[in-house]
Amino acid sequence: MADPTLVWIRRDLRLSDHAALDAAVKRGGPVIPVFVRDGLVDGLGAAPKWRYGLGLEQYADALADKGSRLILRAGDAREVIPALVRETGAGAVFWQRAYDPESVARDKDVKAALKDAGVVADSFAGHLMFEPWSVETKQGEFYKVYTPFWKSVRERLVQAPLSAPSSLPAPDVWPKSEALSDWKLGAAMNRGAAVVRPFVQLGEQAAQSRLGVFLASKVAEYDRTRDLPGTDGTSNLSENLALGEISPAQCWHAGQRALQDGKAGAETFLKELVWREFAYHLMWHTPRILTDNWREGWSAFPWNEDDRSTEVMAWMQGRTGIRFVDAAMREMYVTGRMHNRGRMIVASYLTKHLMCHWRIGQKWFEDCLIDWDPASNAMGWQWSAGSGPDATPYFRVFNPVSQLDKFDKGRGYVSRWLAEEYGSPHKDALAYFDAIPRSWSMDAKDSYPDPIVQPDEGRKRALDAYQNRTF
Structure with a gap:
C-alpha cells in the first residue's frame, strides 16, 4: 500500500468537486x-470565524x-x-489554492x-473557475474592467465538477486531533450566535439544496428580483461559496443548464459568478486592493477615518435615520448576511453621504458577515467608494430614499x-x-431617530469634495 496522503483542508468544506x-x-x-487553525483563522472577525467553526463541525461529520x-x-x-508528515509517514500533501497574499506566501513556504x-x-x-494568471487581455495584461473580463471568459470551458469519492481509505492509526470545541471559534459572537444560527444553512448538502431551489423556482426572474430586498429572489449561496461548501464550477454548470432550458435570468446569475472571479483576479494581481486605495489618486481624499465618530457609530448601530440603511444594517446583525x-x-x-x-x-x-469573502468585500467597498477598479463614478451618489421607493x-x-x-414589530x-452588544443600550421602544445627515445635504457635501480633487 502507498504511503499516506495528507489533504490540507482550507476554504473547501465539501466532498464533491474537490480536486x-x-x-x-x-x-x-x-x-x-x-x-490547521493558524494566524489567518485566528485573525478572522467574530461572525466569519463562528461560521467557519460550524462548517468544520459539519464537514467532520x-x-x-x-x-x-x-x-x-x-x-x-x-x-x-x-x-504531521513526519508523524504519519505521509509521502504527499495536497491542497486547493488560496489567492490572498498572506495565504499565497504561507503556501509557498x-x-x-x-x-x-x-x-x-x-x-x-x-x-475559482479560472486561475488568475490564465485570463489576459490581448496585450498580455490582466483585466481592470468587468465587462471585457466577462466577455473573455463567458465561452471558456469550465471543467465538469468531480463526483464525491465513494470512500476514503483510512490509516491503521489516526494521528491525534485537537477538539474543535476547545478552539471556541464562536466566542466573540456572544449572544448573537443564538440569533443568527437559525438563518445559517450549513454544509454541502444544504448548499446543493439551495442551488436546486434557486434554479427550480427563482432563476427565471433573477434579473429583476435580485434587486428587491424584500423578495427572496437570490440564490443565498454566498455563505456556502465563501467556505467552499459548494464550488463555483458546480454553480456555473447548473446555471448553464438553466440557461439552455430557457430561463433568461440564468445569464445574470452566471455574470454574478464571474463578478466574484473578477474580484479574485484583481486581488491576485493587485493585492493592495485589500488595504489601500486601488486608484492611487484617491490617497489624498479627505475621508473621515475616525471609526468611533458619532456618525460612524450611528451607521454601525442602524440608527442613521435613513430607513434603507438602517434596515440593511439590522438585517446583517440578525442573519449574518x-x-x-x-x-x-x-x-x-x-x-x-457621511x-x-x-x-x-x-x-x-469583516466582523459581522458570515459570508465574508476577502476579495469580494474589498472590491465591493472600493467600487462603492469610487476608489476601486471599474468603480461607480464619484458623481454617482445613491439616494437611499428614492432607492427605497x-x-x-x-x-x-x-x-x-x-x-x-x-x-x-416583526419578530x-x-x-x-x-x-x-448590551453596551449599545438600545430598545425596541426607543423613538426612531431623525436623519443624522439629510440625503440632499450629504450628496452635496460629497460632490463638493469630489469636484475639488483631481483623480
Missing part, C-alpha cells in the same frame, strides 16, 4: 484530511460518513504540516519545505427589520435587539 481530495484517493494509500476523520491542529502551518524534504506537494484549482442592494446603499451612504473611509466599512463587514415600494423590507415605528426586527 485535492480526488487526487489523494487516486494516488492510493490512506487519506488523512487535516485542518461528512468525512465520518465516509469512514474518515478531520484532524485538527493549531499552530503555524509552516510547522504543523511538516510535523510550506510547499518549498515539503519538497526539500522529498515529499510530494501539489496544489489544485477549485475555489445582507441583501446586495442593501450593501450598495449602506456602502454608498457611509463613504459618500464621507467616511471605505476601510471602516470593510473592517465592520424604487426597490421596496410596499416597505416589506423596512417593516421586517425596523421595530421602532411599528406597534407590532426579526425584535431579534436585532437580542443580537447587538
Whole structure:
C-alpha cells in the first residue's frame, strides 16, 4: 500500500468537486484530511470565524460518513504540516489554492519545505473557475474592467465538477486531533450566535439544496428580483461559496443548464459568478486592493477615518435615520448576511453621504458577515467608494430614499427589520435587539431617530469634495 496522503483542508468544506481530495484517493494509500487553525483563522472577525467553526463541525461529520476523520491542529502551518508528515509517514500533501497574499506566501513556504524534504506537494484549482494568471487581455495584461473580463471568459470551458469519492481509505492509526470545541471559534459572537444560527444553512448538502431551489423556482426572474430586498429572489449561496461548501464550477454548470432550458435570468446569475472571479483576479494581481486605495489618486481624499465618530457609530448601530440603511444594517446583525442592494446603499451612504473611509466599512463587514469573502468585500467597498477598479463614478451618489421607493415600494423590507415605528414589530426586527452588544443600550421602544445627515445635504457635501480633487 502507498504511503499516506495528507489533504490540507482550507476554504473547501465539501466532498464533491474537490480536486485535492480526488487526487489523494487516486494516488492510493490512506487519506488523512487535516485542518490547521493558524494566524489567518485566528485573525478572522467574530461572525466569519463562528461560521467557519460550524462548517468544520459539519464537514467532520461528512468525512465520518465516509469512514474518515478531520484532524485538527493549531499552530503555524509552516510547522504543523511538516510535523504531521513526519508523524504519519505521509509521502504527499495536497491542497486547493488560496489567492490572498498572506495565504499565497504561507503556501509557498510550506510547499518549498515539503519538497526539500522529498515529499510530494501539489496544489489544485477549485475555489475559482479560472486561475488568475490564465485570463489576459490581448496585450498580455490582466483585466481592470468587468465587462471585457466577462466577455473573455463567458465561452471558456469550465471543467465538469468531480463526483464525491465513494470512500476514503483510512490509516491503521489516526494521528491525534485537537477538539474543535476547545478552539471556541464562536466566542466573540456572544449572544448573537443564538440569533443568527437559525438563518445559517450549513454544509454541502444544504448548499446543493439551495442551488436546486434557486434554479427550480427563482432563476427565471433573477434579473429583476435580485434587486428587491424584500423578495427572496437570490440564490443565498454566498455563505456556502465563501467556505467552499459548494464550488463555483458546480454553480456555473447548473446555471448553464438553466440557461439552455430557457430561463433568461440564468445569464445574470452566471455574470454574478464571474463578478466574484473578477474580484479574485484583481486581488491576485493587485493585492493592495485589500488595504489601500486601488486608484492611487484617491490617497489624498479627505475621508473621515475616525471609526468611533458619532456618525460612524450611528451607521454601525442602524440608527442613521435613513430607513434603507438602517434596515440593511439590522438585517446583517440578525442573519449574518445582507441583501446586495442593501450593501450598495449602506456602502454608498457611509463613504459618500457621511464621507467616511471605505476601510471602516470593510473592517465592520469583516466582523459581522458570515459570508465574508476577502476579495469580494474589498472590491465591493472600493467600487462603492469610487476608489476601486471599474468603480461607480464619484458623481454617482445613491439616494437611499428614492432607492427605497424604487426597490421596496410596499416597505416589506423596512417593516421586517425596523421595530421602532411599528406597534407590532416583526419578530426579526425584535431579534436585532437580542443580537447587538448590551453596551449599545438600545430598545425596541426607543423613538426612531431623525436623519443624522439629510440625503440632499450629504450628496452635496460629497460632490463638493469630489469636484475639488483631481483623480
